[in-house]
Amino acid sequence: MDRRGFIRAAAVTGVGGAAASQLAAPAVAKGRMEWRMVTTWPKNYPGLGTGAELLAQLIERGTDGRLTVKVFGAGEIVPAFEALDAVSGGTVEMGHGASYYWKGKIAALQFLTTFPFGLTAQEQNAWFQYGGGQEIADEMYKQLGCKFFPSGNSGAQMGGWFNREINSLEDYKGLKMRIPGLGGEVVKAAGGNVVNLPGAEIPPALQSGAIDAAEWVGPYNDLAFGLYKSAKYYYYPGWHEPGSTLDNFINLAAWEGLPADIKAVIESANAAVNQTVLSEFVARNNSSLKTLVQQHGVVLKAFPDPVLEGLGGLSGQVLDGLAASDPMSRKVMDSLLSFRKDAMAWTRLSEQAFTAARALPYTFAEAKAG
Numbered sequence: 128m129d130r131r132g133f134i135r136a137a138a139v140t141g142v143g144g145a146a147a148s149q150l151a152a153p154a155v156a157k158g159r160m161e162w163r164m165v166t167t168w169p170k171n172y173p174g175l176g177t178g179a180e181l182l183a184q185l186i187e188r189g190t191d192g193r194l195t196v197k198v199f200g201a202g203e204i205v206p207a208f209e210a211l212d213a214v215s216g217g218t219v220e221m222g223h224g225a226s227y228y229w230k231g232k233i234a235a236l237q238f239l240t241t242f243p244f245g246l247t248a249q250e251q252n253a254w255f256q257y258g259g260g261q262e263i264a265d266e267m268y269k270q271l272g273c274k275f276f277p278s279g280n281s282g283a284q285m286g287g288w289f290n291r292e293i294n295s296l297e298d299y300k301g302l303k304m305r306i307p308g309l310g311g312e313v314v315k316a317a318g319g320n321v322v323n324l325p326g327a328e329i330p331p332a333l334q335s336g337a338i339d340a341a342e343w344v345g346p347y348n349d350l351a352f353g354l355y356k357s358a359k360y361y362y363y364p365g366w367h368e369p370g371s372t373l374d375n376f377i378n379l380a381a382w383e384g385l386p387a388d389i390k391a392v393i394e395s396a397n398a399a400v401n402q403t404v405l406s407e408f409v410a411r412n413n414s415s416l417k418t419l420v421q422q423h424g425v426v427l428k429a430f431p432d433p434v435l436e437g438l439g440g441l442s443g444q445v446l447d448g449l450a451a452s453d454p455m456s457r458k459v460m461d462s463l464l465s466f467r468k469d470a471m472a473w474t475r476l477s478e479q480a481f482t483a484a485r486a487l488p489y490t491f492a493e494a495k496a497g
């Protein structure tokens with residue numbers, strides 16, 4: 128903390144003071160607060176880091192500058208995977224990442240991001256808002272001294288970059304792959320050698336051959352990292368991450384010290400970011416996929432159905448195993464699995480039937496601009 132910051136912090140009075148005084152570097156003067164947000168993303172990274180920046184901007188504008196949030200990329204204050212500790216321990220007030228990065232704290236947190244063969248982005252959002260998801264998330268994050276908000280969604284991801292073909296489940300044996308969360312557990316069950324790396328460490332690891340395969344996100348982000356330079360095949364679908372939710376976590380004492388109107392601004396800002404990030408991914412994936420295929424000659428491959436069926440079966444085993452060993456995972460899974468069952472029945476008749484109808488071979492009107 129600089130000297131001015133120290134003097135401001137020492138002069139803390141009134142609303143927010145009790146919470147802020149527990150933090151290492153707060154600055155509250157004349158009702159104005161300066162917070163810091165650590166992220167698991169490279170600074171301003173497309174869609175993810177920019178989502179965190181948007182959140183900060185919306186909070187500052189919505190509070191007319193009463194609360195400003197300075198965003199830090201991974202490694203600027205703490206390494207990516209120490210972001211949660213930095214927030215729960217009060218080094219900073221706020222963080223942005225993904226719940227599955229914190230599975231070492233509470234295993235069931237993984238489910239809040241996504242789960243293999245689970246929910247689409249919109250279904251996952253519906254679960255958070257109308258299926259009891261927010262309450263379950265709050266219960267877990269509270270144990271870590273944090274308040275949670277869904278804060279962006281990647282939409283359906285890609286299956287990943289591979290240097291050899293995946294023609295059967297056997298091809299996963301010995302495959303050294305970067306794949307986090309429950310998807311990683313499934314690849315492990317298939318015989319893969321699984322590692323988790325923060326985003327920025329993936330390109331060099333794939334380039335050097337330290338790993339054979341890697342999933343990151345989808346065309347937009349994977350193009351930004353240049354992953355096409357180090358792998359031959361780009362597989363789909365992202366069975367392991369059908370709609371990954373990003374998390375905004377706030378030091379609980381700092382959150383509880385906020386006045387109700389600023390709390391409402393943060394809640395609304397997260398709702399806006401949650402939708403805006405998903406929209407950005409949809410729009411940018413469309414154009415980035417075209418660039419990958421047309422300019423970089425990327426070879427797209429679908430996982431064969433028997434591979435997906437095998438991975439689906441293994442996913443069930445992994446989920447059952449987790450639920451059997453951990454009551455909280457049982458609770459989250461029961462909620463998600465019953466939501467999934469109903470969602471599958473409706474989605475089959477709605478999005479699924481519609482996108483199949485749209486893809487039938489008929490001649491359609493085309494944009495004049497091409």
Ligand code: CA
Pocket residue numbers: 284342343344368
């Ligand atoms: Ca991913």
